[in-house]
Amino acid sequence: MSKKTILEMKNISKSFPGVRALQGVDFKLCEGEVHALMGENGAGKSTLIKVLTGVYAKDEGHIFVDGNDKEVSIHSPQDAQRVGISTVYQEITLCPNLSVAENMYIGRSEGAGTNWKKMNEDADKLLQSLDIPAKATQQLASCSIAVQQMVAIARAVDMDCKILILDEPTSSLDEQEVEKLFGLMRDLKARGVGIIFVTHFLDQVYEICDKITVLRDGKLVGEYEIKDLPRVKLVAKMLGKELDDMSDIKGEQKPYDGDDAGEVVLEAEGLYSDAGIKPFDFNIKKGEVNGFTGLLGSGRSECVRAIFGADRVLGGHVKKNGKTIKITKPLDAMKNGIAYLPEDRKNDGIIGDLSVRENIIIASQVLRGFFKPYSKAEANKFAEEYIKLLDIKTASADTPIKSLSGGNQQKVILARWLMTHPEYLILDEPTRGIDIGTKIDIQKLVLKLASEGMSVTFISSETDEMLRTCSRMVVMRDRKVVGELSGDDLTQNKIMSTIAGGDK
Amino acid sequence: MGNTKKKEAGFLSKIVRQQLFIPIAALLILAVFNLIADPSFFKITMGASSTGDPVLSGYLITILDYGSELAILAIGMTLVTAASGGQDISVGAAIAIAGSVILRVLCGTNSRPEELQTSVFVAFIAACLVAMLFGAFNGILVAHFKIQPMVATLILYTAGRSIAAWINNNELPIISEPTFGYYGGFIPGIPIPTPFFIAVICVVITALVLKFTNLGLYTQAVGINEKSSRLNGLNPVFIKFLSFVILGLCVAVVGLIKVSRFSTINYSVIAKDIEMDAILAVALGGNALSGGKFNMAASILGAYVIQFLTTTLYKFDVQSDALPAYKAVVVIILVVLSAPSVRAKLSQVGKKLHAKEVA
Numbered sequence: 001m002s003k004k005t006i007l008e009m010k011n012i013s014k015s016f017p018g019v020r021a022l023q024g025v026d027f028k029l030c031e032g033e034v035h036a037l038m039g040e041n042g043a044g045k046s047t048l049i050k051v052l053t054g055v056y057a058k059d060e061g062h063i064f065v066d067g068n069d070k071e072v073s074i075h076s077p078q079d080a081q082r083v084g085i086s087t088v089y090q091e092i093t094l095c096p097n098l099s100v101a102e103n104m105y106i107g108r109s110e111g112a113g114t115n116w117k118k119m120n121e122d123a124d125k126l127l128q129s130l131d132i133p134a135k136a137t138q139q140l141a142s143c144s145i146a147v148q149q150m151v152a153i154a155r156a157v158d159m160d161c162k163i164l165i166l167d168e169p170t171s172s173l174d175e176q177e178v179e180k181l182f183g184l185m186r187d188l189k190a191r192g193v194g195i196i197f198v199t200h201f202l203d204q205v206y207e208i209c210d211k212i213t214v215l216r217d218g219k220l221v222g223e224y225e226i227k228d229l230p231r232v233k234l235v236a237k238m239l240g241k242e243l244d245d246m247s248d249i250k251g252e253q254k255p256y257d258g259d260d261a262g263e264v265v266l267e268a269e270g271l272y273s274d275a276g277i278k279p280f281d282f283n284i285k286k287g288e289v290n291g292f293t294g295l296l297g298s299g300r301s302e303c304v305r306a307i308f309g310a311d312r313v314l315g316g317h318v319k320k321n322g323k324t325i326k327i328t329k330p331l332d333a334m335k336n337g338i339a340y341l342p343e344d345r346k347n348d349g350i351i352g353d354l355s356v357r358e359n360i361i362i363a364s365q366v367l368r369g370f371f372k373p374y375s376k377a378e379a380n381k382f383a384e385e386y387i388k389l390l391d392i393k394t395a396s397a398d399t400p401i402k403s404l405s406g407g408n409q410q411k412v413i414l415a416r417w418l419m420t421h422p423e424y425l426i427l428d429e430p431t432r433g434i435d436i437g438t439k440i441d442i443q444k445l446v447l448k449l450a451s452e453g454m455s456v457t458f459i460s461s462e463t464d465e466m467l468r469t470c471s472r473m474v475v476m477r478d479r480k481v482v483g484e485l486s487g488d489d490l491t492q493n494k495i496m497s498t499i500a501g502g503d504k
Numbered sequence: 505m506g507n508t509k510k511k512e513a514g515f516l517s518k519i520v521r522q523q524l525f526i527p528i529a530a531l532l533i534l535a536v537f538n539l540i541a542d543p544s545f546f547k548i549t550m551g552a553s554s555t556g557d558p559v560l561s562g563y564l565i566t567i568l569d570y571g572s573e574l575a576i577l578a579i580g581m582t583l584v585t586a587a588s589g590g591q592d593i594s595v596g597a598a599i600a601i602a603g604s605v606i607l608r609v610l611c612g613t614n615s616r617p618e619e620l621q622t623s624v625f626v627a628f629i630a631a632c633l634v635a636m637l638f639g640a641f642n643g644i645l646v647a648h649f650k651i652q653p654m655v656a657t658l659i660l661y662t663a664g665r666s667i668a669a670w671i672n673n674n675e676l677p678i679i680s681e682p683t684f685g686y687y688g689g690f691i692p693g694i695p696i697p698t699p700f701f702i703a704v705i706c707v708v709i710t711a712l713v714l715k716f717t718n719l720g721l722y723t724q725a726v727g728i729n730e731k732s733s734r735l736n737g738l739n740p741v742f743i744k745f746l747s748f749v750i751l752g753l754c755v756a757v758v759g760l761i762k763v764s765r766f767s768t769i770n771y772s773v774i775a776k777d778i779e780m781d782a783i784l785a786v787a788l789g790g791n792a793l794s795g796g797k798f799n800m801a802a803s804i805l806g807a808y809v810i811q812f813l814t815t816t817l818y819k820f821d822v823q824s825d826a827l828p829a830y831k832a833v834v835v836i837i838l839v840v841l842s843a844p845s846v847r848a849k850l851s852q853v854g855k856k857l858h859a860k861e862v863a
Contacts, residue, residue: 310735331737342735351729351736353797354721362725365718366737373718416736 002149003030005067006194007052007085007163008077012061014047021047024061025220029163029194036205036226037198040238040407040435041216045198046065048215049165053080053087054435066162079322086156087165094152096141100127100134104155129339130154130184146177150184157188164188165196167400168433182208200433201462202231214238225244228502238436248290256486262286264322265455266307266338266424275299278480279316284424289446289456291466294476294499300459301343304426308333308340334367339417343428343459345406351414357383359401359412364419385414391441407434414442424455430462436498443469463495475499526790526838527805534812538798538819543818553690560695563815566694571811572703573758577782578807579710580751582791582798583719586727587747588646588797590653591783595755597664598638599775602631602759604668607677607769610684615677624684624760632756638664640745640753647744661779669771679767688765699761706757707804714800723747727795779826784831785810787838 014022022044029035050056052063052484054074058151061392062071065083074080080087094103101123103112123136132150134143140151149169156164166185170178183207185195197209205212205226212229214221214237221237229237262285270279277299278336284290292300293411305311309327320336320474327333333340342348351359360383361374374382383397390411394404401412410430417425427446431439448455460466466473472486476497483498538545548562577595584592599691609627610620638660645656675859714720726740733740758778763769787793788809789802810831817830840846 161832308735329737329739330735331739334737340735342732347729348731348735351725351732353728354724358721359724362721363736365721370718371716373721375715 001500003032005029006031008064008069009048009052010062010064012048012051012063013059014051014056015059018216021218022051022058024219025215025219025439027220028170028223029196031162031192031194032189033211034189034195034197034209036209037196037210038205038212038234038238039221040437043215043238043435045215046167049087049167049196049198053077053085055344060203068387081159081161083257084160084162085165086159086163087163087167088149088152089167091135093357094140094148094155096139096148098140099136100138100140100143100151101136103140103151104136104158108159126154126158129153130157130187132184144177146173146180149173149181150467153184153188157193158458161193163194163196165198167198168200169197170199172203178204199373200435202234205234206231221434222287235436240297249402256288257285262288267319268307269317269319270311271303271318273302273311275302275305275311275477277302278308280474280481282474282481284455286455287450287453288472289450289458289470290472290474291458291460291470292474292476293459293495295464295467298476298499299479300476301428303476303481304340304459305459308338308426310340310342331366334363334420337423338426339363339420339422339424340426341410341417341428341430343432345410345413345433350401350409354399355398356387356392356396356404356412360386360397360415360419363416367420382419386419389418390415390445407438410434410442411438414445418449422454424457425449426457426459428459429461430458431462431465439465467492467495521771521804523790523799524805527788527802527809529781531805531809531812531863532789534809534816535731538816545816551694553692554685555690557690557692558695559690559697563780563819567811567815568700570699570815571808572697572699573761573778574781574785574807574811575703575804576706576754576761577751577778578785578789578803579706579800580747580754581779581782581786582789582803584653584751585749585783585786585793586795586798587723587744588653589727589793590646591779591786591793592642592657592659592748592751593654593779593781593783594638594642594657594664595751595782596775596777597661597668598635598752598755599759599762600665600668600769600771601638601671602635603763603769603774604671604771605631605634606680606760606763608671610679611672611677615672615675616680617677620679620681620684624687625722628756628760632753633760633781634694635756635759636749636752637746639750639755643745643748646748647741650765665771668769672769676770681767685764685767688761691742696822702757702761706754710800713842719746720798720800724797728797777778780828780831781810781814782807784801784835784838787835 005028007027008404009025009027012022012025012027013020025044025048027048027247036044037048047056052074054076057075063074064070065072065085072083074085075084077087095106098106099121104123104126105119110471120136127134127136130150132147134147134151143151153164156270169181172179188195197205199205209226211223211225212234212235214225216238264283265286267283269281271282272279274477275392282303292303294300302311306313307327309329309332313328318327323330325336327336330340337437351362354362357379361379363372364382380397386392387394387397392411392415393408401409404412414430430442443465450456458466458469467490470490472484473495474481475483475485475495477499485494485498545563546562548560550558550560552558581592581595584590606627609622609630610624612621642657642660644760645651645659646653649656687702689698691698706814722738722743725736726738726743730740758775762774783793785807786803787806789799789804789806791798791803813831813834814827817827818824823831
C-alpha cells in the first residue's frame with residue numbers, strides 16, 4: 001500500500017551572500033504522513049520551508065505537487081496557498097484583536113460583502129469538527145497560544161490545504177497543549193493531509209512522526225522511516241559525528257553540599273513582583289548551579305526577573321553576601337554582579353540592527369559609564385576575544401546580530417554577560433530553539449563557570465538538560481514555589497511528582 | 505579582465521550601500537542639473553553687506569547660510585528620530601519661542617530699546633533654558649506617557665507661536681544695535697556668513713560628544729529595542745527624554761540665528777515649516793524615520809542638500825507657496841527608494857547587470 005506522493009522537491013539549491021544555504025536537497029512527502037524535518041540551526045530547514053512557501057526564490061531545483069509531473073512555480077505565499085501549501089509558524093501570525101472566525105476567513109472573502117452570520121456558523125462548524133475549544137466570535141487574543149495555533153491550522157484546513165507545514169509549533173506550549181495539538185495533527189493525518197513538522201524536541205518527533213528527513217549544513221543527510229532510526233542515531237546524523245556527548249556531560253555537576261555548607265552569594269526572602277508570582281524565598285551559593293523548574297507559565301521566568309529587577313518588585317528583601325541590597329531596575333542588579341540572559345531572545349535579548357561587537361560590549365559599556373566609551377580598538381579586542389572563546393559563527397564583528405542564526409545570537413548574548421564578569425549568572429531558557437551542538441556547548445560552559453566559582457541559575461523546559469547541570473532545583477506550580485529538590489531527589493520522576501503535587 | 509570588472513562592481517556596490525551615498529548622489533544630481541540649466545548658479549561674487557563690509561554672495565553662499573540652520577536642527581532631529589522612532593514637528597514653533605525669549609531679554613520692557621538690556625550671551629542662555637524646557641515637555645509626553653512623537657509635538661506646534669507672541673506682549677521688538685546682526689549675518693571683516701561658523705561649532709561639539717560619550721550607542725540601542733536596552737541597564741525613558749532636550753538646545757541656537765537675521769521677529773512666519781526640512785534632512789541622510797541606527801554626518805549633509813534643492817527651486821522662480829509640492833516629490837522618491845521591496849528589486853537588477861557584464 002504505497003501512498004500517493006503529494007509533494008516532491010528535487011535538487012533544491014539556494015544561496016545567500018556568503019552562504020550556500022541549500023545544496024541539491026531532495027524532499028518527498030506522502031499523503032497522510034507526518035514528516036519531521038530535522039537539523040541543527042543553519043542546517044537549512046527554514047530555508048527549505050521558505051523556498052517551498054515562496055518566501056525565498058530558489059536558485060535551482062524543481063517542485064512537484066500532487067503527483068503531477070508538471071513543475072509548479074511558487075513565487076509568493078499566495079502561490080503556495082493556491083497549490084495547497086499552508087504554513088503555521090512558531091510565532092502566531094494571526095491578528096489577536098480580531099475574532100476567531102475573522103482570523104480564519106480574513107483575506108479570503110470573495111467580493112465586497114461578507115455574510116457575517118454564515119462566516120461565524122461555518123467557523124463554528126469547522127472548529128467543532130476539529131475539536132478545537134474556541135468560539136467563532138471569541139476574540140483571538142483571549143485564547144491560549146495553543147488554541148491560537150490550532151485556529152491557524154483550522155484556517156489552513158479550510159483553505160483545502162493538502163500540505164501543512166508546522167514550524168516549531170510546540171515551543172511555546174505546555175505538555176497538555178502539545179497533546180491537544182497532536183490530536184489535531186492525527187485527525188488531519190487521517191484526512192490525508194501531509195504534514196511537515198519542524199521541531200527541536202526529539203520526544204515529539206518519536207511520538208507523532210512517520211518519517212524523518214535530516215539536513216546538515218545545507219545538504220540532505222537522508223530520509224528515514226521512524227522505526228529505523230533510534231534517537232542516538234538521529235542525534236548523530238544531525239551532528240554529523242558518532243559522539244556520545246549527551247551522556248558525557250551527565251553527572252558532571254557537583255552534588256549539593258547541604259544547606260549549611262558553602263557561602264551564600266544571593267538570598268531572597270518573600271520576593272514578589274507585579275508579574276503575579278507569590279512571594280518566594282531563594283538562595284544560591286558560590287559555585288553552585290541551581291534551577292527553576294515547572295510547567296510553562298508556572299512562574300519560573302517571573303522569579304528570576306524579580307531577582308534581576310526586570311519586573312517591578314513589590315515586596316521582599318534581597319541580600320548579597322549577607323548585605324541587604326535594593327534592586328529596583330536591571331542596572332542595580334548589574335552593579336551587584338548579577339547578569340540575566342532573558343527567555344525571549346528576539347524581544348528582550350538582541351539589539352537587532354546593532355553589530356555583534358556592539359551587542360557584546362553593551363552591558364559592560366553601560367556598567368562602565370556614559371562618559372567612558374570603549375575605544376574602537378578595545379571594543380574590537382573584546383569582541384574578537386569572545387567570538388573566539390564561544391566559537392560564535394559570524395562573518396565579522398561588524399555583522400548585524402540579526403543576521404546570525406539563533407544559536408549564535410544566543411552565544412553573543414552570553415558573551416555580553418560573561419564580559420561583565422558576573423558573580424551570579426541567570427540563564428533563562430538559554431538553549432531554547434537552538435541546535436544540539438550549541439546546547440551542549442552551553443551546558444558545558446555553565447558547569448565550567450560554576451567550577452570557577454560563578455553561581456548560575458539555569459532554567460530550561462527540558463528537564464533532562466537541567467538534571468545534567470543543576471545540583472539543586474526549585475520546583476514551581478501555578479506561580480508558587482512548591483518544593484526544592486537536591487541530591488538523590490533529583491530525578492525525572494521526583495520532579496514530575498512535585499510539579500504534579502504529592503507523591504504518586 | 506573579468507576579475508577586475510568583478511572588483512569594480514564589488515567596489516561600486518560597496519559605495520552604493522554606504523549611507524552617505526544617498527545625500528551625495530542627490531547633491532551631485534542637483535549640481536549637474538544646475539550646471540546644465542544655468543552655470544551662473546555657481547557664481548560667487550564679492551558684494552557688500554548692509555554695513556558696507558565686503559562679503560561673498562551667490563547662490564552657493566545662500567545655501568551655506570540657510571543650510572547651516574537646517575544642519576543644526578538636523579543634529580537634534582536625528583537623535584529624536586533614532587531614539588523615539590518619531591519626529592518633532594514643533595521645531596518651527598519652538599524656534600519662534602526661543603527667538604521671542606532672546607528679544608524679550610535683550611529689550612526688557614521697552615520694545616524699541618536704544619541699547620541692549622543685557623549681553624546677547626545672557627539672552628541666548630535664557631533662550632536655551634526655555635527651549636530645553638519645551639523640549640523636556642515634548643520629551644515627557646513621548647518618553648513617559650508614550651504618546652506618538654508627532655501627536656505629542658502637535659501640541660506645541662499648535663500653541664508655540666501664540667506663546668512666542670505672548671512672551672513679548674504681542675509687540676514686535678526691534679533691535680537697533682548692529683552687533684546683534686552678526687549672528688545671522690556677517691562679522692565685519694569675515695566674508696563668510698556667521699551661521700556657517702555656528703553650524704561648524706555645533707557639528708564639532710556633536711562629533712566630540714558622540715566620540716567621548718555613549719550617546720550614540722545608547723540612543724541607537726533604545727531606538728532598536730527598548731525592552732532589551734532596559735535589560736542591559738539602560739533607561740530608555742531618560743534617553744528618549746534627553747534626545748528631545750538636545751533638540752531643544754539646537755532650536756535655541758537656530759532661534760538666535762533667525763532673530764539676528766532681521767533684528768526682529770514675525771511670530772507667524774519665523775521658521776515656518778522648517779521642521780519639515782529638518783525631518784527631510786534626516787530622511788535624505790538615509791536614516792530610518794522609524795528609529796534605530798543613525799548616521800549623523802549623513803543627516804548634516806542631507807540638510808545642506810535640502811537647502812540646495814530649495815535654493816535651486818527659488819532660482820527657477822518657483823513660488824514659495826509651490827515649494828512644498830516640489831519637495832513632496834523628493835520625499836516620495838526617497839520613501840519609495842528606501843522601501844525594502846524596492847531595495848530588493850534594485851539589488852536584483854544590479855545583480856543581473858553584473859552577471860551580464862561578467863558574461
